[in-house]
Amino acid sequence: MRRFRSFNAMTTANVKMTVRNRTALFWNLAFPLLFIVLFGFLIGNDSFSFDVGIVGADSSPIAHAITAEMQQTDGFSVKTGTEDAEMTALRDGRRSVVVVFSAEAGDQVHANVYWDQSNPQQGSIALSAVRQFLSEANASITGGVPAIDVQVQAVDSKALRYIDFFVPGVLALSLMNSGMIGLASAFVTYRERGILRRIKATPFPLSSFIGARITSQLFVSVTQAIVLVGAGMLLFDLRINGNPLYILVMVILGSLAFLSLGFVIAAFARNQEAADSIANAFSFPMMFLSGIFFPVDSAPEWLQPIMRLIPLRYLADGLRDLMVRNAGLTDVWPELLIMAATGVIGFLLALRFFRWDTT
Numbered sequence: 001m002r003r004f005r006s007f008n009a010m011t012t013a014n015v016k017m018t019v020r021n022r023t024a025l026f027w028n029l030a031f032p033l034l035f036i037v038l039f040g041f042l043i044g045n046d047s048f049s050f051d052v053g054i055v056g057a058d059s060s061p062i063a064h065a066i067t068a069e070m071q072q073t074d075g076f077s078v079k080t081g082t083e084d085a086e087m088t089a090l091r092d093g094r095r096s097v098v099v100v101f102s103a104e105a106g107d108q109v110h111a112n113v114y115w116d117q118s119n120p121q122q123g124s125i126a127l128s129a130v131r132q133f134l135s136e137a138n139a140s141i142t143g144g145v146p147a148i149d150v151q152v153q154a155v156d157s158k159a160l161r162y163i164d165f166f167v168p169g170v171l172a173l174s175l176m177n178s179g180m181i182g183l184a185s186a187f188v189t190y191r192e193r194g195i196l197r198r199i200k201a202t203p204f205p206l207s208s209f210i211g212a213r214i215t216s217q218l219f220v221s222v223t224q225a226i227v228l229v230g231a232g233m234l235l236f237d238l239r240i241n242g243n244p245l246y247i248l249v250m251v252i253l254g255s256l257a258f259l260s261l262g263f264v265i266a267a268f269a270r271n272q273e274a275a276d277s278i279a280n281a282f283s284f285p286m287m288f289l290s291g292i293f294f295p296v297d298s299a300p301e302w303l304q305p306i307m308r309l310i311p312l313r314y315l316a317d318g319l320r321d322l323m324v325r326n327a328g329l330t331d332v333w334p335e336l337l338i339m340a341a342t343g344v345i346g347f348l349l350a351l352r353f354f355r356w357d358t359t
Contacts, residue, residue: 003349005100007208008121008146012216013328018120024325030133031224042110042120042306043156050068051077051079051095051096051129052076052077052078052079052088052097052099053078053079053080053081053086053087053089053090053095053097053098053099053100053222054067054078054079054080054081054086054098054099054101055080055081055083055086055096055098055099055100055101056083056100056101056103058078058103059101059102059103059109060101060108060319061101062107063101063103063111065137066137067080067101068132069137070133070137071268073133074131074286075099079095081307083100086098086303087114088159090116092325093116096116096126096127097113097114097115097116097126097127097130098113098114099111099112099113099114099130099134100112100113100114102144107147109149109294110149110151111134111149111150111151112151112153113127113134113150113151113152113153114152114153115127115152115153116252127133129154131150131152134150134194151165154246162237163236163237163238164239164320164323164324165193165226165230165320166292166293167229167232167236167238167323168292168316168319168320168323168324169291169292169293169316169320170228170292171225171228171229171319172290172292172312172315172316172319173223173287173292173312173316174224175224175225175258175282175287175315176225176227176258176312177254177283178217178220178255178258179217179221179256179257179258179261179262179284180258180261180262180265180279181276181280181283181284182217182262183213183217183259183262183263183266184262184263184265184266184269184276184278185275185281186213187213187263187266187273187275188266188270188271188272188274188275189267191266191274192271192272196314200247201290204321211246214256214259217255217259218255220253220255221251221252221253222248222252222296225247225248225251231322236348238324239324240323240324240328241324241325241326242321242323242324242327243326243328244320244323246327246328246329247319247322247323249329249336250315250318250319250332250335250336250339251319251323252340253339253340253343254315254318254319254339255335256339256343257290257311257315257339257340257342257343257346258303258311259343259346260342260343260344260346260347260349260350261282261342261346261348262279262352263293263347263354264278264346264349264350265278265282266271266350266351266354267350267352267354269354270307277288285310286311286312287312288311289303289306289307289313289322290307290310290312290313290316290319291307291313291316292312292316310339311342313340314334314335314338314339315335315336316337318332318336320336321335
């Protein structure tokens with residue numbers, strides 16, 4: 001009971017220190033909230049994607065020629081693949097229109113055009129553009145002979161508005177900043193001031209001291225999630241379709257993952273300036289290469305393998321799936337596994353290299 005009271009007192013003290021630290025409050029809460037407000041008002045709730053999927057591009061010379069011409073036309077981002085893959089992408093909101101070509105008798109080509117009716121404004125514009133293109137391409141390729149039989153079908157998708165895409169990403173970013181940057185700076189400061197050395201000399205266990213810090217940080221992370229998501233819902237009609245408990249699991253696991261990286265940075269940094277520099281050196285590339293502001297699919301091909309190595313990407317994707325796509329924990333098990341692996345590896349490295357004194 002006495003140990004529990006000591007642990008509770010230490011946790012409460014950590015929370016109070018965080019609340020009283022105005023700089024930490026700005027970067028952990030006000031800064032990401034400012035991002036949501038600014039981007040929300042500047043960009044609004046419009047969908048950001050205008051991709052077209054093509055199936056059966058090699059089914060006939062005409063289909064091949066139309067696909068090649070569409071790929072060279074500004075305004076279309078053309079992806080080719082199987083019908084199952086492209087229709088899945090359409091239902092997931094990663095395509096606005098999918099065109100399925102199939103060859104018929106003679107020179108006739110049949111084209112089933114599927115469009116996203118869940119976002120009528122964007123979907124209808126995309127459909128109109130594709131139908132206009134097919135009509136003009138038909139005339140230019142065949143000399144006016146109607147060689148393409150076009151059938152249009154509507155599909156309901158789970159397309160994201162930009163604000164639905166953006167808020168979970170900013171939440172992931174804030175969890176990274178508070179866990180990795182905030183903790184690393186705090187622990188190096190404790191070590192420089194001799195606080196860790198003095199605690200080590202008291203009966204209070206060091207493991208309880210670390211546990212109290214982690215517990216208080218998790219409390220801060222959950223508070224961040226509530227404030228940021230609440231602001232998105234209040235100001236921009238953010239759609240939360242998922243189970244709050246599942247979202248809480250991802251928030252806690254993501255927070256632990258970046259807390260572990262904060263401990264690793266604190267283990268190697270000799271002073272607060274070094275801790276801040278190392279943390280920023282890792283956080284800034286992750287901020288722009290993790291799909292926080294824009295989808296990672298729009299990045300150059302050569303950059304994609306690098307982006308797959310960044311844990312922040314998986315935290316942001318997992319939060320989006322759970323918050324707005326109504327996914328379950330089994331649907332995001334790769335993201336959960338990566339967060340758990342990051343946390344375990346980080347804590348193991350921290351245990352191996354962490355120093356309680358400056359010497």
